[in-house]
Amino acid sequence: MNTQFKLNCLKKDISNFSLLRSCNRNVDGYFISMQHSGTHWFKYMIGLAISHQYQVAPPQYIDNKSSNSIVGNPKRNAALPGVPYIGAKHSIPPLVFENALVRAALKFPPYVVLIRDIRHALVSNYEKWKHKYAVSFGEYLDGDISERKYVADIWWFMHFMNRWGEAGSRLPGQILVFKYEEAMQTPAQTLTALFAHFGLPISAEAIEYAVTNSSKESMAAVDPASSALKIIRKDKRDPLSWYSPADREKFNRIVSENLEYDFGYELKF
Numbered sequence: 001m002n003t004q005f006k007l008n009c010l011k012k013d014i015s016n017f018s019l020l021r022s023c024n025r026n027v028d029g030y031f032i033s034m035q036h037s038g039t040h041w042f043k044y045m046i047g048l049a050i051s052h053q054y055q056v057a058p059p060q061y062i063d064n065k066s067s068n069s070i071v072g073n074p075k076r077n078a079a080l081p082g083v084p085y086i087g088a089k090h091s092i093p094p095l096v097f098e099n100a101l102v103r104a105a106l107k108f109p110p111y112v113v114l115i116r117d118i119r120h121a122l123v124s125n126y127e128k129w130k131h132k133y134a135v136s137f138g139e140y141l142d143g144d145i146s147e148r149k150y151v152a153d154i155w156w157f158m159h160f161m162n163r164w165g166e167a168g169s170r171l172p173g174q175i176l177v178f179k180y181e182e183a184m185q186t187p188a189q190t191l192t193a194l195f196a197h198f199g200l201p202i203s204a205e206a207i208e209y210a211v212t213n214s215s216k217e218s219m220a221a222v223d224p225a226s227s228a229l230k231i232i233r234k235d236k237r238d239p240l241s242w243y244s245p246a247d248r249e250k251f252n253r254i255v256s257e258n259l260e261y262d263f264g265y266e267l268k269f
Contacts, residue, residue, distance in 0.1 A: 001257060001258050001260075002145065002257060002258055004145045005145050005155060005158075005159075005258055008145055008146055008147065008155075009159050009162070009163070010095075012092070012147070012159070013092070013093075013094050013095045013163065014094065014095055015094075016091075016092065016094050017094055018089065018091050019089070019091050019093055019094065019097060020094065020096070020097070020102070020106065021075075022074060022075070022087055022089070023106040023107055023108055023109075026074065026085060027074050027085050027086065027087040027109050028084040028085060028086060028109065028198055028199070028200060029084075029086050029087070029109050029110045029111070029112065029194075029197070029198030029199075029200070030086070030087040030088070030089070030109050030110070030111045030112070031043065031046065031071065031086050031087065031088045031089075031112050031114070031194075032088075032089055032090070032091060032111055032112065032113045032114070032164070033088070033089075033090060033113070033114040034090070034113075034114060034115045034116055034121060034157065034160050034161070034180075035090050035121065035125065035151070035152040035156070035157075035160075036116065036120075036121040036124035036125050036128075036152065037114045037115060037116035037121060037180045038114065038116070038180045038183065038184070039088075039090070039114070041214060042114060042183070043059075043071045043072075043088055044059055044214050045187065045191055045210045045211065045214045046070070046071045046086055046191070046194070046210070047059040047070040047071050048209060048210035048213055048214060049191060049195070049202050049206045049207055049209065049210035050070050050071075050083065050084055050086070050200075050202065050206075051070060052205070052206040052209045052210065053201075053202050053203060053206040054080075054082070054083045054084075056070075056080055056083055057069075058213075070083065070084075070085065070086065071085070071086040071087075071088050072087070072088050073087065073088070073089070074087050084198075084200050086198070087109070090160075092159055092160050092163045092164070093163055093164065093167050097167055098166075098167055098170040098171055108174075109198075110174065110176070110197050110198050110199065111174065111175045111176070112175075112176045112177075112178065112194050112197055112198070113164050113168075113175060113176070113177045113178070114177075114178050114179075114180060114183070115160075115161060115164075115177060115178070115179055115180065115263055116179065116180035116181070117180075117181065117265055117267070118154065118157045118158070118161070118255070118259075118265070118267055119239060119240060119243070119251065119267065120239040120240075121152075121157055122140075122141065122153070122154060122157070123137075123239035123242045124239070125150070125151060125152050125153070126140050126242070128151075129150070129151055133150060137242055137243075137247065138244065138246065138247050138250075140153065141154060141243075141247050141250055141251060142250070143155045143156075143254075147159070154251070154254055154255075155258075158254075158255065158258050158259045161259060161261050161262070161263065162259065162260045162261050164177070164261070165260065165261020165263065166260070166261065169261075176193065176194070176197045177263060178190055178193075178194070179263065179264075179265075187211045187214075188207050188208065188211050191207050191210060191211065192204075192207055195207075240269075243269065248269035249269075251267075251269065252268050252269055255267050255268070256268070
């Protein structure tokens, strides 16, 4: 593993306590997502299912602000009376997250983690922010080991997967991991498993309502302005076509040397 990457991860992991500060808050579960892994879509589905089950107003749009009364940052948003609240972050757990003494002292909610093929997530992030980055895709692929230059890059994605993989191996049964690709194929089953892990009694009818009304077409119809169209990448090309032969060789080298938990993805060109 790259020494600078290892040290940077260690520095962040011993000083990042955002998830610990969220403990003991009134949340029924935490939805943790890798950036560019379908976060807005999944939060929208969660919000729709809970709103249907508890007969409260559903999220108006797919954007974060619309769903925050049901799923979001509990520090900034008050839960509706009598309605479950799901915390949501892109956070990477600190080293003490698995510590037995810390876990005995704090109330940790159940966690669901959503991940995605890093190669696709990189393309999604680059396309969203390329005008701000003002670099070629090949240069962006080099990333910034300090994780400061870009909103997210190859080093952040590996850091995310490594730490959640490590935490999951130390806390079996407490962290449920979903792949974005599988969730897209079986959204109802994925959502059902999520609520079961959170211990929430969400009916099959509410799940069906959430899935039916969270398709790309449904979200765009509800919000023609459209927050959905700004969030969903419209380019239909295979994301792997962004990678030149040199990019593919670079990606293979960086990932093979630094990614410790691949969650079954075959991340090699």
